[in-house]
Amino acid sequence: MDAVLTTLKILIIGDSGVGKSSLLLRFTDDKFDPEQAATIGVDFKVKAITIDGNTVKLAIWDTAGQERFRTLTPSYYRGAQGVIFVYDTTQRETFTHLTTWLTEVETYSTKPAIVKMLVGNKIDKENRQVSREEGLKFARKHCMLFIEASAKTRDGVECAFEELVEKVIQTPGLWEAEDGRHGNVNIHSTNTGGYCQC
Amino acid sequence: MSESEDENAVVQEDEVFEITDFTNASDWESFITQIEEIITNWNLTSYVKLQPLQNNEITNGDWEAVTAHLKFTNVPFTMTLHRLKFKPDTEQFVEELNEEDDDKIPHPQYVEDMMCIDNDFPARAHCIARWYGLRCFLILSISSSNGITNQSKCNLLTSSVSIALSNMSCDVPFFVQIQENWRRMYEGKAVSTGMSTQFEMVHLKKCPQQYAYLSGLLHLFKNKIGLTSLLSGETRVSARFTYVLHDWGIDGKWPAKPPDPEAVASHFGTLLYGCLEDPVTELQLAAVWPSMTGDLVIDNDIHSDFKPLSAPRWVVRLCYADDLTCLLSSYLYEFIKATNRTESMSDLLNVLEDHTTDKHLGQALEKITDPSAGGMLPGVKLASGLTKVVTDSQTLFRKSAYTLGRIAAVRGRIPREVLNNIKSYMFFQESTNSRQSSSQQQQASTYTFYHKLKAAPIDSLTHHLAMCAIVVNLCHGGLSALAQVWHVFVSELRTMLDKGECLPGIDSSKPDLNTCLLHQKLQMLNCCIQRKVLREQRSPRSSSEVDFKVNPSFVDISEDLTESNNHNNHMATDESKNETTPLKEVDKYDGNLETSENAAASSNHSERLSSNDSRGKFSVQSDDEDEFFECESDIDLGDTEQKHITSGDQHQEISEQQSLDQVSFTVNSNKTEDGAIISRDDVEHSTNENKDSMVDIDVSYPAEGRLKPCDDLNLLRCNSSLFIPHTQDHAPVTEDQLEEQAEVFSKLGDTKEGSKVRAKMQSASLRSDMEAFKSANPGCVLEDFVRWYSPRDFENGELSQRMKIPQNLWVTTWKSAKPVPAHRQKRIFDDTKEAEKVLHFLTNLKPAEAAQMLIPVCTHEALLVLRLASDAMKESLPSLPLICNQIEARAAQIFKQWHMYGSVANQFQPWTKDIQSKVEDLFRQITFAETMIERARSLQHKFRNLGDTAQVNAFVRQLLEHPEVPLDEAAVGPVGCIIKYYFQNQQNIVVEAESPLSSEQSEDVRLPKEIPPLPKPAGREFIIRASNSYPSPFSRKLPHRMYAVLMQNEFRLASAVSHDSTFF
Structure with missing residues (x-):
């Protein structure tokens, strides 16, 4: 087995009922539970994934979306290298609230280079209210990764997490500093050994 | 192939x-x-x-x-x-x-x-x-x-x-x-x-006499390459004579006015910078004569054509002090030295105590003289685990206050008035700081420089403490002085907590996790003090009431309060029997609606206790069960509610005044853990056998703790508006506590069970909100609550699917929640305990550890000073702002990854060697930058008469950027004149020093003789080039070269002679 390169902290946020916990369950256990209870406070799951030959352990923090929990959950934002913003493509309100969530992350995140990903969930449902173009536009405006997904049909879920992790690994200074490891990443292995001249 | x-x-x-x-x-x-x-x-x-x-x-x-x-x-x-x-x-x-x-x-x-x-x-x-x-x-x-x-x-x-x-x-x-x-x-x-x-x-080592001048060297060279004819135009000579200026005189020396130690020692507002000796040790002036015809130049022991004042080129070079003592760097280095000491407060103070013979007198004196020692009796109830430690620390502090008073004669003691100045500087926020206005503006924006460095805001209490600590460490005797300041600081915090005074220079917000741990702790303490003040303001009471022990949970509110005194006494004794409490208690987590009065109280107890075990880890429950959250409910207070408050306050008072009764009382309240949140209504219900309708649609209690109506919503089951209740604020946490919580959560693993436990652990605030909601909305159902709390979970007139899952935590919590307004609920945030925790943490720090905690704040200040200085010098040192950027980025990187806590909250973790060496390296960079600044400032001072500021800056920049700078118009140019002036001054001093010896004999001889404008050259260099046939006159004509340097203690010739290898 590959040695674990690092442990990354990923955060999932968004309005209540947009399917944050379901996305996470689909990713970690490849399950969909219609009986998924509403999260209280924060919850937590771990999964190891291998990307480009680097095995990375993910500690994914799932948060409650209710307004009232919003003073409680941001404490757990600290140290996160990646954040997934989730909205419900069938509920416009959850999309318009994204700016609030962005502000939350900007205020409470401790890593300025944190990688942001936008996920439009529940594309399996019929009564879509937010188009893919709108999502794309929003993501572009705020320098985020974007994907539409369905936790129910598993569309886009795994891809979303993998993209995010890959981006985190490629972002310099985002994750190395924690344990002082540098340059072990296979992506950067095209390291030409020119001699130093001084 | x-x-x-x-x-x-x-x-x-x-x-x-x-x-x-x-x-x-x-x-x-x-x-x-x-x-x-x-x-x-x-x-x-x-x-x-x-x-x-x-x-x-x-x-x-x-x-x-x-x-x-x-x-x-x-x-x-x-x-x-x-x-x-x-x-x-x-x-x-x-x-x-x-x-x-x-x-x-x-x-x-x-x-x-x-x-x-x-x-x-x-x-x-x-x-x-x-x-x-x-x-x-x-x-x-x-x-x-x-x-x-x-x-x-x-x-x-x-x-x-x-x-x-x-x-x-x-x-x-x-x-x-x-x-x-x-x-x-x-x-x-x-x-x-x-x-x-x-x-x-x-x-x-020594120059042979015959080669001391160009004439001799030329002779040698010509002989070597077989150039026999005396006069031939084939030799070319370049020469360079170097003169050294090492005394800049009064006009040139830097710092022009050395800093006054007294002033430095009492300057706490900002850190000072600047060197204590001149960073520019000497100037080397080189007079250069480029290629001349060798045979036409005369240079021998009698006469020399090499006259420096008329040399065609002048070049200057500067030598800088290697190990410059600069103030800013000294602050930092001395401070980092202190962080490596291992003495604890008691180590430092016990030594001193041994010398004392009359403790009682000393203690008496100390009580009179040291205001911080007064009022230190623990008037607050302590969490049992902390009591002992804190008590010990109290004793320690009293000792230390005493010994501090006694070490007046001992070296390193800070004089009392200085200590008082320091104290008032720390705790009385005078806006002496010119940066204050700008720093306040900074604070308005969300993420600023001190956030980047994880330091503390300028002029905050933390910042003031750091300034005092770093100054005192440098100027008042190192670690022992640091210990004294730390002692004064922590004692004053205790006093302010006891007196209920908010900390100056600490904002009222929750701990800012982007600041240093110490600042967070102070913010936490401030939160606690604020809550304490608020609580005390709401409970104006006469001293006579204090004596009664009342647990308001058991007070029947409908009872006539005129009898309450007696009754309450009665209840207090009753409650220990614990009869009524569990009867109607609904098992919270199983959702078991068993409400049988026949259920054995003991079994209910055990279930409750077990469930509480898991919850207790997270929620800030303490042994002092009986303190209540006080929210600002100023509307909708019915008559009955006022009574509640009164009785609640009585209880409050008791809990703070507990003495001998505490033991039995605490045991009792442990047993009735949930008793506090059972209100009169439940008790009534349990006796009224209103089992079927359950609490859900109970409208028999008056509404309490309403904040405002929720839009235009009406309750579903009865015809009244839906009100948003007053709720308890979420507990503020510091970084280390948060880390500990996160750790606990992680350890539970990502299993379904782990998830459940986590949810339960965090359900305290949900429960609190539900109870407040019930209290504000008599007759409400879960649907009503969800419409306020999580509107998207109420769709098409019914609860969402996930809310309807049987036994989900929302449903079970709702079922077990009693209608209790926030102000009568058990406090989610126990400020008394949290305040003690903070003080415990601070008290137990060694002085060196306290210094470590302050390093980011000190560095922040140092970097601000450096930045200001570098901005002022950027004309002369255009690269300096970039260096500052690099240092700042490095500092941000170091301090962001430095965790000052271990896996357990409230435990300080001394820094690792790795962090330490990184910080030391950072300080070296700061020293480098400061040295650069001082060089530039020194040079600006020395050449200030060169012209306008821009000209001076431009020349200084040249001097700093290049190893050597040629001077325009050599000796007669503007720079040349200044340099001649400095040399002249130096010569005067030298001659004056020599004159007394010879003045009597040859006064008249010397007088007309002018003092030479330049000293003897410290070094002379020649390059002689020639072209000649070698080895024999028939060989090809080839170029040859010889370099010679003649100094006081060194003589070197380096020749390159070419041979024709084809012909002879």
Whole structure:
């Protein structure tokens, strides 16, 4: 087995009922539970994934979306290298609230280079209210990764997490500093050994 | 294919050849082979011709050095190639010149370089480049430090290299380092078509008398190259005389006014910067005469044509102090020294205590003199685990206050008035700081520089403490002074907590996790004090009420309060029997609606306790169960509610005044853990047997704790508006506590069970909100709550699917929630306990640890000072802002990853060696920047009369950026005049110092004699070039060169004599 390169902290946020916990369950256990209870406070799951030959352990923090929990959950934002913003493509309100969530992350995140990903969930449902173009536009405006997904049909879920992790690994200074490891990443292995001249 | 075959064939041939060769090969031969290999690797195997050297290219160009290792027998050697890098635009080789004169073979590159007069006396170069003007050369040196002192070894090496180079057609001059390394003695050779050049060196301590002037040196050189005719225009001479200025006089010395130690010691507002001695130790003035005809210059012991004041070129060079003492750096270095000490407060103070004989008197005195010692009796109830420790610390502090008072005579004690000044500086926020307004603006925005560094805001209490600590550590006696300040600080915090005064310079918000841990702790303490004040404000009471022990949970509110005194006493005794409490208690987590009055109280107890175990880890429950959250409910307070408050306050008072009763009381309240949240209504219900309708649609209690209506919503089951209740705020947490919580959560794992436990642990605030909601909305159902709390979970007139899952935590919590307004609920945030935790944490820190916690704050301040200074100097030091950026970025990186806590909250984790060395490295960079600033400031001061600010800055910039600066118009230019003035001053002082000895004898002789404007040159350098046929008059005319340097204690000649190897 590959040695674990690092442990990354990923955060999932968004309005209540947009399917944050379901996305996470689909990713970690490849399950969909219609009986998924509403999260209280924060919850937590771990999964190891291998990307480009680097095995990375993910500690994914799932948060409650209710307004009232919003003073409680941001404490757990600290140290996160990646954040997934989730909205419900069938509920416009959850999309318009994204700016609030962005502000939350900007205020409470401790890593300025944190990688942001936008996920439009529940594309399996019929009564879509937010188009893919709108999502794309929003993501572009705020320098985020974007994907539409369905936790129910598993569309886009795994891809979303993998993209995010890959981006985190490629972002310099985002994750190395924690344990002082540098340059072990296979992506950067095209390291030409020119001699130093001084 | 054929090619590779060919190669194979060649290799095979070589192998065969080499095998036979190797059997007979001597060490010498294999050494030559190694050299040849290296030459090949470095692509030096052909004669190349480059563009002529440009003016000063040896100084200004980029040099590279490549090293290879080789062995002769078993002795290791190093071969180094020094080479001026090609500039991209001059990289093309010059075509071989097709001159008409066929006889003339062009000189090799190195000869051209040697004879090029545009690079004489380079300001910065390898010594070989300086002596011979070469831009490319090889050096062979022995790796051991002893050097090669044996002449025959030296010859062996020289000839080895010589053979190798001519084998490989390499015309790069090579040098073998001989003698001791420090002497920088080299012997070298270069071989090219039809000629070879011998490089030789003389190195003596004293200059032989006959060669002390140019005339003697010229004679020597001419003899060496066989130039016999006395007068021939073939010799060219360049000369450079160096004069040293080391005394700048009153006008030039820097700092013009050294800082006053007293002022530094009592300056706490900002850190000061600046050096204590002059960073510019000396100025070297070089008078330069470029290429002159050698035979026309007269320089001998009687007369010299080299008159510096009329030299065509003047060049200055500066020498800087190596180890400059600067204030800003001193603050930091001394502080970092303190962080490595291991003494605890008691270590420091016990030693002192041994000397004391009269403790009682001392304690009495201390009570009178030290205001911080008063009121330190623990008037607050402590969490049982903390009690002992804190009590010990109290004793300790009293001792320390005492001993501090006693060490007046002992060195290192801060005088009382200074200590008082420090205290008032820390705790009384005077806006003396000019940066305050800007820093306040900074605070308005969300993420600022101090956030980046994880420090604390300017002028916050934390910042003031850091300033005092760092100043006191430098100026008032190091660690012991630090301990005293720390003591004063923590004692004052205790006093302010006891008195209920908010901390000055700490904002009222929750701990900002982007600041340093100490600042967070102070913010936390401030939160606690605020809550305490709020609570006390809401409970104006007469002292007579204090005596009653009341647990309001059990007070029947409907009872006439006129009888309450007696009744309450009665209840207090009753409650220990614990009869009524569990009867209607609904099991919270199982959702078991068993409400049977017959259920054994004990079984309910055990279930409750077990569920509470898990919850207790997270929620801030404490042993003092009976304190209540006080929210600002100023509306909707019915008459009954007022009564509640009154009784609640009585209880509050009791809980704070507990003394001997505490033990039994605490045991009791443990048993009735949930008793506090059971209200009158439940008790009534339990007796009214209103089982079927359950609490859900109970409308029999009056509404309490309403904040405002929720939009236009009405309750579903009864006809009244839906009200948003007053709720308890979420508990503020510091970074270490949060980390601990996160740790606990992680340890529960990502199983379903883990998830459940986590949710339960966090359900305290949900439960609190539900209870408040129920209280504000009599007759409400879960649907109503969800419509307020999580509107999207109420769709199409019913709860969402996930809310309807049986036994989900929302449903079970709702079912077990009692209607209790927030102000009567158990406090989610126990400020009393949290405040004690903070003080416990601070009290237990060693002074060195306290210093570590302050390092980010001190660094932040230092960087601000540095930034201001660098902005002021950016005309002279344009690179400094960039250096500041780098230092700041580095600091941010270090402090972000430095966790000052362990896995357990409230435990300080001393820094690791890794962090320490990083911080030390950071401080070194700050020192470097400060040194640069001081150099620039010193130079600006010295040349302030040069013209306007821009001119001064421009010149200072030149001085700082270049190793040497040529002066416009030499001696008569503006800079030249200033320098002459300084030299003149120095000369006057020297002459004055000498004069008393000789004044009597030769006064009249000396008087007309002017004091020479410049001292004797400290060094004289000559480069003599000539062209002559050598070795015999019939040989080809070849160029030769000799460099000479004559100093007080060193005499060196470096000659390069070329031989025609074709003809004689």
